[in-house]
Amino acid sequence: MLHHAWLICGPAGIGKATLAFRLARLLLNAENPDSSQARRIAAGTHGDLLEISRAVDEKKGRLRGEITAADVRPVQTFLHHTATEGGWRVVIVDGAEYLNRFAANALLKILEEPPPRCVLLLTTSSPGALLPTIRSRCRMLTLSALSDADMRAALPGISADVLARAHGSPGRALFLSQDRDGAIASFVAEILAGQVRGSETMALSERIAREAEGFALLCDLLGEGLADRARSAARRGDLAKADLAARQCSELDTLRRQTEGFNLDKAQAIRQAAELASGS
Structure with missing residues (x-):
């Protein structure tokens, strides 16, 4: 039955x-x-x-x-x-x-x-x-993640880099592919490396906020980066750094939910996200 x-x-x-x-x-x-x-x-x-x-x-x-x-x-x-x-x-x-x-x-x-x-x-x-x-x-x-071969077969038009970052999820691959020129991914990498300067943050945050899924994509990539940082630090035994990254990830999630839930200024939220995530 x-x-x-x-x-x-x-x-x-x-x-x-x-x-x-x-x-x-x-x-x-x-x-x-x-x-x-x-x-x-x-x-x-x-x-x-x-x-x-x-x-x-x-x-x-x-x-x-x-x-x-x-x-x-x-x-x-x-x-x-x-x-x-x-x-x-x-x-x-x-x-x-x-x-x-x-x-x-x-x-x-x-x-x-x-x-x-x-x-x-x-x-x-x-x-x-x-x-x-x-x-x-x-x-x-x-449901398990799709294999690399299945992902390539299902999404032949998506770049290998995006497929690798999608972790076997076709929907996530399509979501990530909205960062067409890689500008959001590059910005996130700079944030995590602590290399973003004030004037760059201002200009990029305004641009990303205007894109339909820009804010969501930035938060997704930034959250993934912080989670990876926390796991890496924990494996090395650096519990203080792991705890900091975990708290940054939690604060980012709260910022995203509040910004989307109350329709707050996304450009300002992106600058706040960059500030909270850049500290290490």
């Missing part, structure tokens, strides 16, 4: 949501992409499939920072209705780590008493962020 809840885990960009929708198509008899079922799934109008994810904040024009109880509430009604096509009902919760406390508790009640012939597919890059009681009620399916 098919278990009623699955937790699909893996790094960002590895294809967790793609797999969840693939499984949904299998359950809903929509394997043929030309079928009416498949077309309804693609259009988001299939009566036996419900997707829950972070909604767009219309005032800020970006995804909200959490999934709320109001977002989860329709699941209860959906699962207690008869399947429109007499088969399975499928719920996909994409980005389950974003469930706030109230949303997580609402989902937990559904996982504890699931109706028959329903499947919940939860995706997450951070399984540790979920309630242990949610994890315990799900079968875990962990």
